[in-house]
Amino acid sequence: MTDIQKVDLFVIGGGINGAGIARDAAGRGLSVVLCEKDDLAEGTSSRSGKLVHGGLRYLEYYEFRLVREALIEREVLMRNAPHIIWPMRFVLPHSPQDRPAWLVRLGLFLYDHLGGRKKLPGTRTLNLHRDPEGAAVKDSYKRGFEYSDCWVDDARLVILNAIDASERGATVLTRSPCVSARREGQVWRVTTQNSVTGETKEFEAKLLVNAAGPWVTDVVNRVAGSNSPRNVRLVKGSHIIVPKFWKGENAYLVQNHDKRVIFINPYERDKALIGTTDIAYEGKAEEVTADDSEVQYLIDAVNRYFKEQLTRNDVLTTFSGVRPLFDDGKGNPSAVTRDYVFDIEEKGGAPMLNIFGGKITTFRELAERGLQKVSKFFPEIGGDWTENAPLPGGDMENADYEEFRNRMKHDYPWMPRDLRRHYGRLYGTRIDRIVDGASSLDGLGRHFGGTLYEAEVAYLVKHEWAQTADDILWRRTKHRLHLTEDEQAAFTKWFELQREAA
Ligand SMILES: Cc1cc2nc3c(=O)[nH]c(=O)nc-3n(C[C@H](O)[C@H](O)[C@H](O)COP(=O)(O)OP(=O)(O)OC[C@H]3O[C@@H](n4cnc5c(N)ncnc54)[C@H](O)[C@@H]3O)c2cc1C
16 A cells, blocks of 8 residues: 655645745744646746736736736845846837837836835936947837836746745656646645656645646646636747847837837847747647747747848747636737646645646746635644745845855856856856866866756756756757757766666
């Protein structure tokens, strides 16, 4: 007979919401298991636009509360993870045909003042013919605006939450779909099955949390054999990555003829991330890919504004994700709310918390509110704690990344700048654990190309649940964008041999 592990909370889904809830719950003293059917962040949470933002465009849908909460959250998250979340300035070339200047100004005024902005600089008006931010923009655009939001490494945000959850006692199981969850009186009997080894595990949980994102209704209906009055709308969004084609650190936000806005962000030093689209999606979330028409749509949006004219040949790669939006009955996919909704169902037995919708930006607050909602089931539960708690690697003096950068320079004078930057940005103060006493590049072991050394691989396998080459090259890091195809193939072969030998 298999052992049954008894826990307070069983979380289904290792995206940002599941990882955030597991972390918050573990920090409140609850016993927690999180299971993820694939790799952590392999669902929507590694496929976002990678912004911690209020969502300027949501103001047009009168989502003032959502925008305000998200704006406030920007500075909270920046403080707690300054290595993976940093401020970015967005330049908006004004095109009078799409939205009048007064409307853009009003939106930016609200954006500046709705949500407790302390550190981030406010909006300013630009003369694109004169200011350097306008150099890459076509001469037909003269006026522009510039405002602040934040950048985030979305997949690493998930991993950091999972690490913190685990360090606070949670068990994190990857490649372990929850295959069944059944109520047995006041508890849930939950079964997972490892998709690599086939091993099954049994759990008894007081509360089931369904944070399965686009699969939320699959978990309600198929896995838990239940039903919910709520539903999700699946809305696909795609991005393209091209070589960066402007000077400077700022991003751009352009308005398209269909009134949608497209982000053109600096990415991975020498690249640009361009997105997104909004298309109702009915296929399997696992199989989502960018259509040719989406790629062309994004290229066209850039070409309308910039002197540099992109073609398909510039596209280095694409990725797509499925937004699990709470179905508020709106027809237009762009208009569907980005807010989240909880549904607690008890049916006279053990409770289940289903999460519909949400954004990367609001994950911490979603977790906090979710735990407040279910605290009635756990009389001993601790209070809110995450607002001022750094995520792993984010414990920097005054949340000051610049200061930390100088410290790295001092501590690792032998390390090339791009490697120091890579470790600093991904691992923050945990850089010491990767370097592990090495005092030269040789000490980091085998070199696979770019900034990928064996020491990082060992760290990711040991501390971050990395099991495949792609876990390392694409979700824990973005080495895939910097290694040649031959280097990637050689790394994959080496990694698989190591795994077989282990
Ligand atoms: C194109 C696009 C751009 C976006 N841009 C932004 C942005 O810039 N800023 C922002 O704040 N938000 C953005 N979002 C929204 C944000 O990405 C999502 O709201 C968020 O990632 C959803 O997280 P989640 O944890 O709910 O879902 P997911 O990340 O999909 O996680 C759910 C997990 O559950 C797992 N799962 C499913 N079924 C099971 C099972 N039976 N057993 C075990 N595990 C299971 C899945 O494998 C998956 O990993 C964007 C979304 C998209 C698609």
